[in-house]
Amino acid sequence: MTGELFFKVVMGTIGMAIFAILLGLSFKGIDRKIAAHMQSRVGPPLRQPFWDVGKLLIKDSVVPKNAVSWLFNFAPVICLASSITLLLYIPIAGYGPLLQGHGDLILILYLLTIPALSMVAGGFASGSPYATVGAQREMVTMMSYEFPLAVAAISIAWKMSDAFKGDVFTLSFISSHPIWNNVGLLGIIGLLFLLLAVVIILPAELSKIPFDVAEAETEIAGGLLVEYSGRNLALFYLADGVKTFALSSLVVAIFFPYNISQFFALGSIPAFIIDFLFFLLKVSLVMLFAVTLVRVGVARLRITQVVSTYWIAVTLMALLGLVLLMWDSQILTIRWW
Amino acid sequence: MLETTGGYWSPIVWIVAFIVAFLMAYIMWGMGEKKHAKGEQEKPFLSGQDEPSKEAVHVRAGNIYWGFTETLSGYYDFMKKIHTGIINDYVLWFLGMAAIFFLAIVLPGVIM
Numbered sequence: 001m002t003g004e005l006f007f008k009v010v011m012g013t014i015g016m017a018i019f020a021i022l023l024g025l026s027f028k029g030i031d032r033k034i035a036a037h038m039q040s041r042v043g044p045p046l047r048q049p050f051w052d053v054g055k056l057l058i059k060d061s062v063v064p065k066n067a068v069s070w071l072f073n074f075a076p077v078i079c080l081a082s083s084i085t086l087l088l089y090i091p092i093a094g095y096g097p098l099l100q101g102h103g104d105l106i107l108i109l110y111l112l113t114i115p116a117l118s119m120v121a122g123g124f125a126s127g128s129p130y131a132t133v134g135a136q137r138e139m140v141t142m143m144s145y146e147f148p149l150a151v152a153a154i155s156i157a158w159k160m161s162d163a164f165k166g167d168v169f170t171l172s173f174i175s176s177h178p179i180w181n182n183v184g185l186l187g188i189i190g191l192l193f194l195l196l197a198v199v200i201i202l203p204a205e206l207s208k209i210p211f212d213v214a215e216a217e218t219e220i221a222g223g224l225l226v227e228y229s230g231r232n233l234a235l236f237y238l239a240d241g242v243k244t245f246a247l248s249s250l251v252v253a254i255f256f257p258y259n260i261s262q263f264f265a266l267g268s269i270p271a272f273i274i275d276f277l278f279f280l281l282k283v284s285l286v287m288l289f290a291v292t293l294v295r296v297g298v299a300r301l302r303i304t305q306v307v308s309t310y311w312i313a314v315t316l317m318a319l320l321g322l323v324l325l326m327w328d329s330q331i332l333t334i335r336w337w
Numbered sequence: 338m339l340e341t342t343g344g345y346w347s348p349i350v351w352i353v354a355f356i357v358a359f360l361m362a363y364i365m366w367g368m369g370e371k372k373h374a375k376g377e378q379e380k381p382f383l384s385g386q387d388e389p390s391k392e393a394v395h396v397r398a399g400n401i402y403w404g405f406t407e408t409l410s411g412y413y414d415f416m417k418k419i420h421t422g423i424i425n426d427y428v429l430w431f432l433g434m435a436a437i438f439f440l441a442i443v444l445p446g447v448i449m
Contacts, residue, residue, distance in 0.1 A: 005350070006353065009350055009353045009354050009357070010353070010357050012354075013353075013354045013357040013358050013361075014357060014361065017357075017358055017361045017362075056369070057365075057368060057369040057370065058369075058370055059370060060370055060372065060373035060374055061369060061370055061371070061373055062373045062374070063373065064380065064381050065380065066381065066391075073366075076362075076366070077359060077362045077363050077366050078359070078362075080358070080362040080365075081355055081358035081359040081361070081362045082355065082358075084358040084361070084362070085351060085354045085355050085358050088354055099350060099351075099354065102346065102347040102350040102351070103345075103346040103347065103350070103351065104345060104346060106346075107346040107351075126381070127381055128381035129381070129389075130381075131381075132396050133396070136396055136400075136401050136402075136403065136404075137404060139401065139402070140402055140403070140404040140405045141404075143402070143405055144405070167345075213404075226381075227381060229373075230369055230370050230373070231365075231366050231368075231369020231370060231371075232366070232369075234365075234369060235362060235365065235366055238365070303403075303404030303407075304404055304407050304408045306404070307404055307405055307407075307408035307409070308408050311408070311409070
């Protein structure tokens with residue numbers, strides 16, 4: 001590793017961590033406000049998540065007597081750190097990822113498992129029966145959504161490889177060649193299935209209703225987070241915000257990598273500002289539809305329903321998307337424009 | 338850099354980034370309150386009930402994936418049923434599958 005790359009990685013990670021935490025908490029505030037309005041409540045102010053973190057940091061951080069304390073304390077730190085590194089591989093506002101050329105889409109799929117696994121480790125380390133059940137459920141949920149997620153990612157990379165030559169597994173390549181422009185009618189329908197599959201996977205990745213069986217406050221009192229408080233809970237809270245922003249950005253990079261600055265005759269800085277604001281709008285809309293609307297509109301599923309949803313409905317949806325994408329170029333090409 | 342025909346990643350770059358992110362998270366964690374009350378608060382929360390013995394609440398390895406095995410119980414029951422432990426059954430399965438592969442893959446190739 002050259003000194004220049006080392007400097008870029010270090011400074012980039014610090015910058016991205018600050019950026020991700022600020023935006024993650026802001027999006028949490030927006031999510032809570034919109035959810036409250038949907039339920040005819042006023043809701044907390046947008047800056048409430050910042051206050052929550054501040055408050056948690058000054059609260060007692062109780063470590064249960066029978067917990068594996070080092071693992072219990074390290075799990076939230078690893079969860080937040082791995083969530084931040086995830087963002088380094090995702091394009092932001094139409095610009096390539098910070099670590100462009102050092103990791104691809106497959107790496108992102110693997111990195112996505114680390115925050116969830118650290119929560120599982122923390123849950124098992126808690127020494128609480130509720131947390132153990134929550135950790136067990138988190139593992140089962142992960143096993144359920146990983147396959148359709150992998151199918152969706154591979155389908156898109158395969159379609160890109162069919163249409164272009166290049167690093168088709170890199171997000172910078174995928175986002176610079178919007179996939180909707182390169183498919184016919186069947187491909188569009190296939191992509192809609194894949195988009196729907198990914199949008200259904202999003203709440204499970206983020207442990208949100210209806211797939212929040214691992215936490216299930218009314219049933220297992222918070223599940224794998226039941227014993228967490230103070231600074232440990234603050235870090236999980238921050239990681240949740242960062243992960244929400246990262247996953248919404250990932251969906252934007254794959255499915256909606258469009259910018260609007262080219263429609264205006266703007267200099268480079270105003271163009272960047274316009275594109276960045278448009279990117280934030282897209283991320284907000286993804287979050288609104290995949291997280292906020294869903295969590296307000298539906299009830300929690302049972303763990304067996306979560307598994308059947310992902311292993312049967314969502315997997316079939318993703319496979320159908322893959323088949324339609326294949327048919328699009330190999331059997332029947334209908335240009336929709 | 339580790340490369341396959343389709344993708345690549347650099348473990349060293351990720352490790353450096355992870356260490357930096359870890360240090361930042363650790364500093365934030367270190368800024369939080371370190372002390373906590375001892376005694377009653379250190380007991381796991383169990384809705385006010387007494388904590389059962391570890392043996393009573395231990396989740397056995399076979400039950401860790403309960404939600405998964407319960408949902409797919411039809412599949413698992415079928416798989417258990419065909420795993421009889423009798424070598425004759427396994428040889429029959431092997432011959433049956435070999436025949437299917439022959440009819441589906443080899444024979445069409447030979448005919449064409």
